[in-house]
Amino acid sequence: MGQSVHYLGLIPLFPLMGAVFIGLLHVFTCKNAKLPEKVYGLLACVGPVLSFVMALKVFFQLKALPVDARFLSHNAFTWFSVGDLHINMGFLADPLSCLMLLFVTLIGSLIHIYSIGYMSGDKNYGKFFAYMNLFLGSMLVLVLGDSPVVMFVGWEGVGLCSYLLISFYSEDTNNVLAGNKAFIVNRIGDLGFVLGMSFLFWGIGASGFDYLSLKANIHHLTPAIALTVCLLLFVGATGKSAQIPLYVWLPDAMAGPTPVSALIHAATMVTAGVYMVARFSFLYAHVELAGDIVAWVGILTALLAAIFGMFQNDIKKVLAYSTVSQLGYMFAGVGVAAYSAGIFHVFTHAFFKALLFLGAGSVIYAMHHEQNIWKMGGLKAKMPKTYLTMVIGALALAGCPPFSGFFSKDEILFSALATGHYGIWAVGLLVACMTAYYTFRMIFVVFHGEPRDQHAFDHAKESPAVMTVPLIILAVGAAFAGFLNMPGVQTVSHWLAPSLTEHHPHASSFVLVFAMATSIVAFLVGIKIAYSKFGKGAAEPVFSGFEKFAYNKFYVDELYNAVIVQPYKAVGSSIWKTIEPNVTDGPVKAVTRLYMMIGTAFKVFQVGYVRIYAIYMIVGLSLMSLFLSQSLN
Amino acid sequence: MIHSYLYLSIILFCLGIVGVISRRNVFTVFMSIELMLNAANLAFVAFARVHESMDGHVLAMMVMAVAAAEAALALAVVILLHKHKSKLDTNVFSLLKG
Structure with a gap:
């Protein structure tokens, strides 16, 4: 010990x-x-x-x-x-x-x-x-x-706080509904977590259920159970970390106050799933199939969320989808068994995404709670500190060397390439390009060009120091945290090595340089497209065709509503309206009727005259005495 | 010898029972109850004499004291009943009828 x-x-x-x-x-x-x-x-x-x-x-x-x-x-x-x-x-x-x-x-x-x-x-x-x-x-x-049990206590605790804080502005029904949605969707994931934990306990829990004993006994687990446990735990992770198919709650969670979005729904809580998978690396490392599923779910989530992110008008929604997308990257990383790369992306992402959210909060604060980016514009001149720090965050998110996001994202892509997951690498590269595009679309629209709402622009001013100082500290982190794990140094990977079961792939330096070069090209292409479309100021676009489809998030919410929520409600109301009065109410009401009948039968003895009660007493006492004298003899 | 006392006690007790059951006047019912108490007292005293023990005597004295207290209470109740319905017929007071 x-x-x-x-x-x-x-x-x-x-x-x-x-x-x-x-x-x-x-x-x-x-x-x-x-x-x-x-x-x-x-x-x-x-x-x-x-x-x-x-x-x-x-x-x-x-x-x-x-x-x-x-x-x-x-x-x-x-x-x-x-x-x-x-x-x-x-x-x-x-x-x-x-x-x-x-x-x-x-x-x-x-x-x-x-x-x-x-x-x-x-x-x-x-x-x-x-x-x-x-x-x-x-x-x-x-x-x-x-142990997984203590982790689960925290897991539920953060879920509760997330719910409480999403519906913090509880005067508006929509916020409360968003909180409910987050809580219920998370509950589905938590069921997976509990089941996974139970299977794990059933398998090898008898000789200790803390991580160290589990790690020591992991080879006693049969492959089938190991796969089941991996997948069930991953269901828990998809709920908490907003992956397909349970990602729908995170964009709605932006109803909460902006610091909450930064802390809970970007930097810390949503990365719990990645942490959990890394924590169980000794398990996932043994089950290759589970790793592949995790990686593919992750990278497809990254792609889907990046597509949605390109067509959002709400500054916080853009960031929310980028969070989902980056979480997808992290899962791709831990899925291809590059646990330290995934955790390192968690680490850098926490800095630059918290920075971006707090910057967005600063903008929203200055614009009097306006969140539509098409009502902003030209804020660069009014809010220099916020602008500068947000650009650093955006560069880190988009993966511009030498900012932190570049190193962590590149390491995930490199690991995918080095372990032979070419499909994941290709999709990841595409997503990197899209990330650069939507991030700088936001930056250009909000801070560059001409003000679109002159009145709000005139009243906008830089936020107080208590808000800008944390921005600056985070900006320093977002800018330089990447160097901790740059290729050749790998401080973080070495630091994490004792905790993780991980085999670093041996790849030639050509692959390393190739992965880096392609990420840089992807970043440049993305930012170039964004600049040519929005760099000089652009009017609010009217979406049509595919863009409209993507703006409405492929109607996934509507689909879930039609396929799951409405049938569920229909089942509920049919039980309430047909089964309850006809089936379950029968026995319950029969019991009450039985008691009423018994009561009516005994009612006749209650005549109300004292004399008659005296007779009952005498008869009762006589019978008792008779019985006693009989039994004494 | 003891048998005569016990027979008397039983007769008195049964008279009391019959009084409680058959009479409807509250006072008569009350007096019948006193009769039953005294029947019990007689039995106590008789047994005490036979067994040459003081326990029965003590209990008889106690019953008398309780009966006196009870009489005071019962008379107060009777007065209240009379105030309530202006009658002393037990059949009038049948609120417990189911």
């Missing part, structure tokens, strides 16, 4: 305590005496920042250990024991969870700070921060859990 350190449990505890404290404060003060926003803002940032400091401590302690012994654990308490099954509330910090820990707490802290500015003036200011802290705590439980 690795070293046991007590402060590991504190990392999720700080934000969770913050959530409870802020929540209570909000509940008790929202009615009459309102606390100043500064109090909430300060309290909210304490938990995440302390967790970040702790995460740094974990990192340095891990770094000091020899490579093979790099894990710390802490068993907080035994959660429950059933027979031989003991589930501990245990935490495990190894290089993989440490990397996740570092960027989750760092980006979480920055987004909390940003929210102080963005949410100012909201009447549920305290509630917002309570939920945000609760989310961060759950996410840290997910990342640090030492």
Whole structure:
């Protein structure tokens, strides 16, 4: 066993305590005496920042250990024991969870700070921060859990917070419906996760159900069960990480406040699925078929979402589809057994996508909650800091060397090529080109050209420092994080190596250069098309034919509604209207009728005269005495 | 010897029962109940004499005390009943009829 350190449990505890404290404060003060926003803002940032400091401590302690012994654990308490099954509330910090820990707490802290500015003036200011802290705590439980069960606790916790925060502006029914949709779709995925976990337990759970025991016993699993477990767990991942066929909730989730979109629906929660697959790399590495399915689902999701992203008019929807698309890349990466590449893309994506969302939030804030990009334009002059940081984010997303996205995306494409998955590589390249196109379409339309809405333009101004400083810090990350894992250095891959079961493909340097060159060409083609169409300012296009089809997201929502939701409702109402009154109500009503009959029969004895009751008493006592005297003899 | 006392006790008790069941005046019912209590007392005292133990005597004294308390309470109830319906016929008070 690795070293046991007590402060590991504190990392999720700080934000969770913050959530409870802020929540209570909000509940008790929202009615009459309102606390100043500064109090909430300060309290909210304490938990995440302390967790970040702790995460740094974990990192340095891990770094000091020899490579093979790099894990710390802490068993907080035994959660429950059933027979031989003991589930501990245990935490495990190894290089993989440490990397996740570092960027989750760092980006979480920055987004909390940003929210102080963005949410100012909201009447549920305290509630917002309570939920945000609760989310961060759950996410840290997910990342640090030492067994699938503890991970599942965090997994459900983040799902709950996601639901609460999507429907945060609950005055609007649409937001509430979006929250419901996210929750229900995630539930479908969670069922897969639970089933996968059960199969895994059934297979090899008897000798310990934490990751280390599972890893040691994985060869006892029969291939059929291993494949089933892999696919069921991946169903869970498709729900949480918005992959085909369960991706539909993520674009709707943009109904929540923008910091929520940045933290939960871009940087952290949605990458939980990728983290889970990487965490189970010892399992997926044995089942090649499952890996291929994961990779193909991932890359097709990337393609589909990129197509949708090219035709969206809402700035947050563009970013939402790009998130789905990038998540697809990550799954393609872990699917071709390049786990460190996938996780590295999670890492860089967290920086540049959080940056883009926060930048978009800054724009939306300046434009008084206008989200349609065709109402913006020319904002470059008014918001220089936001513009500059967003361009850095966009370059990273589009995969421009030397920004972070280039290295991580290129590594995934290179791994696909090196392991012989040429189809995945080709689709990935196409998606890279489309990514560059839709990202810079957004940048050009929003920041360049002439203002389309003069009134809103005149009132737009740069956001306050509490919002721009996190942008700048994230921009630094988005610009330089890629160097951590550039070819030849591979710091992140080496760091992650003890946690992952991974064989680095041996490919010639020609393949490496070829993969890089093609990605750069794809990026240049994409940005060239975007510039020629939107660079000089363009009017809002009228969609027709295929464009309209893509703008309406191939009518997938309508299809799901017609194929699943409506039949489900029809079944429900038919049960309510025919089966319930005719079948199930029968026995229930018969029981009540039986009691009424018995009551009527006994009613005749209740005559109401005291004398008669006296007779009953005497008869009863006499019978009892008779019985007693009989039994005594 | 004891048999005579017990027979008397039984006769008194049955008279009490018949009174409680057949009479409709609240006072008569009450007096019949007192009769039953005294029948029991007689049996207690008789057995106490036979077994030469003081327990029966003590219990008889106790029953008398309880009967006195009960009489006070019962009379109050009777007054309330009379105020309520201006009658002392037990058949009038049949609210428990199902």
